[in-house]
Amino acid sequence: MGPVTTAVPPLLPVVEQTRIDRWRDxxxxxxxxxxxxxxxxxxxxxxxxxxxxxxxxxxPHQLVFDETYYVKDSWSQWVLGYPSTWPDGADASFVAGDTDVFTGIGSYVVHPPLGRILIGAGMALLGPDSATGWRISAAVFGTATVLLVYLLAHTLTRSIPFATVASGLIAIDGLGIVLSRISLLDIFLTFFVVLTFWFVALDHRRTADRLRAAIAALPGERHTWGPVLWNRPWLVAAGAAAGAATAVKWSGLYVLAAVGLYAVITDALARRRAGIDQWPMDAVRQGLASFVLLVPVAVVVYVASWSGWLFTTGGWMRGTPVAATGIWGWIPEPLRQLWAYHQEMYNFHVGLVTPHSYASPAWQWPLLIRPTSMYWHQDQTGVNGCALPTGCTEAISSIANPIIWWAGVAASLYLLVRFVVVRDGRFALVLTGLAATYVPWLLYPERTIFQFYTVAMLPFLVLALAFALRDVARGVKDASRASGQVLVLVFLGLCLVISAFWYPVWAGLPVPYEFWRLHNWLPTWI
Known part of the structure; x- marks a missing residue:
């Protein structure tokens, strides 16, 4: 009797390849x-x-929404080194090509300079008399943000399809498109926020490998203390990027705090997994080093963005004496004036409760209740080249693709549940990004804020959605892998169709009034 062989069942269930799997392979x-x-x-x-x-x-060749502030302030800052006031009727003069009618008197602006510097650079390149020149920097940085989402997604998963889906969703989403086609600050903020998180992801991957190698090289089997890692260039880069985000809008500070907290917690958990006996205190030691690597460079980048204001004398408050008592006596007067200016900026922001028809408190944002209408114009047939028989309506609404947005919000909740169950660090990074760009706004329910601020959330929403779609594509519950993949393809196709339907209203293209009305799915979207 020959030997009896028994088939050994596989440790993991065999996954039958689908047609899509074979095509991908x-x-x-x-x-x-x-x-x-x-x-x-x-x-x-x-x-x-x-x-x-x-x-x-x-x-349109018009100053749209808050372009009336940012475009003119950016140009005067580019020319003078600081934003200047403008005479009455300056909008019409600027649009007509008379772009140098600023007064030279410092203007009180309530955001840091970096976004205006970048807008001004585009105007210097293509000309301040061109609406394309006003907006080219926003378009370039908005496009670059899509690429950064790809790089961040690929760093997290090493998956080309995953990164393509995540970046493809933000590429066709209306919120990102509109904020890239209008010269406001938020797309620059979004770029630097995503850049910060990409650098943090690179640091986490590099540091985990180096920590394991460093601990393995220590003598003995048990270790009371682990090494303090100072050679973390990606963490320094993250600090610089977060400083740049803060130099566009102060909400970048929340990002700096969030990534700092993420670095401390992930370092602590890595040391616990490595078997460091005193891992909580060891994490404090590393946390202090991480603070030194992360925060000072952010401060330097932020202060450097004010160099035009600091090294000229015409900016707002540059001629205002500031008392030099106590420790202030050791600080140069321009820096004392800068601090006093920041106090005024802070008081403005916390007290901003001016009513606005398109204001939307943060609790409304996940529901997409009140998107901001940036521009609306009508022409009769034959006027301004309108060739439509019922007249032409041009509108720019900073609304996200509703399907992508609502699915992204649902996916974020799903990702939170998944993180609680599986404790995946990649989920933690995405959720940290969402928390940093959304939760702080909930603390100011009375402030005048707008739905389009959520463009900084959008990269993390599409990453959460990509993770959820990946799970669907792998098959859930009784659904087969093939069915899940078909469902994902149908969903992505629907997103593409909805974006095509909405694009004219994102780009301000002339359409019939009835077509524009078809986009007002909710009464609050008008």
Whole structure:
């Protein structure tokens, strides 16, 4: 009697490949194919984003919404080194090409300078008399944000399809498109926020490997203390990026605090997993080092953004004496004036309760209740080139693709539950980004704030959505893997169709009035 063999069941269930799996493997399995798509996928997504943001960028040739402040302030700052006041009727003069009618008297602006510097650079490049020049920097940074989302997603998962889906969703989303086609500050803030989190993800990956290697090199089997890691260039880069975000809008401070807390907690958990006996106190030691690596460079970048104001004498409050008592006596007067200016800025922001028809408190944001109408104009047939028989309506609404937005909000809740269950650090990073860009706004329910501020949340919403879609594609409960993948493809196709339907209302294209009305799904969207 021959030997009896018994089949050993696999440790993991066998996953039957679907047609989509085989197609993916055919593209990515070979080293050559993998290298090709590693470059081609982000390139294609970025090109799509660029086309949607750059086409007919100069339309309308008017100062739209708060461009009346940011465009003129940016140009005077570029010319003078500080934003200047403008005479009455300056909007019409500026649009007509008379762009140097600023008074030279310092203007009281309530946001730091970096966003205005970047807008001014675009105007210097293409001309301040061109609406394309006003907006080119926003379009470039908005497009670059899509690429950063790809890089962040790929860093988290090492998956080209995952990164393509996440970045593709933000490439076609209306909130990102509109804020890239109008010269406001929020798209620059979003760029630096995503850049910060990408650097943090790179630091986490590099530091985890170095910590394991450093502990393995220590003598003995048990270790009371672990090494303090100072060589963390990506953490320094994250501090610089967070400083730049803060130099656009002060809400970047929340991002700096959030990534600092994330670094401390992840370092502590890494030391506990490595078997460090005194891991809580060891994490404090590393936390102090991380603070030194992260925060001072952020402060330097932030203060450097004020260099035009500091090294000229015409800016707001530059001629205001500030008492030099006590420790203030050791501080140069320009820095004392800068501190006094910041006190006024802070008082403005915390006391901003001016009524506005499009104001939307933060609790409304997940529901997409009150998107901001940036521009609305009507022409009769034959007027201003209108060729539509019922007249032309041009509108710019900073509303996200509703399907992407609502699905992203639901996916964020799903990701939170998944994180509680599986404690995946990648989920923690995405949730940290969402918390940093949303939760602080809940603390100011009376403030005049707007739905379009959520553009800084959008990258993390699409990352959460991509994680949820990945789980669906793997098959959930009784649904097969093939059914899940088909469902994901149908959903992505629906997102694409909705974006195509909404694009004219995001780009201010002339459409019939009835077509514009079809986009007002809720009464509050008008």
């Amino acid at each position: 055919a593209l990515l399995a070979s080293p050559r194919g993998s290298r090709l798509w590693r470059w081609l996928a982000p390139l294609l997504v970025t090109v799509v984003a660029a086309v949607l943001r750059l086409i007919d960028l100069g339309n």
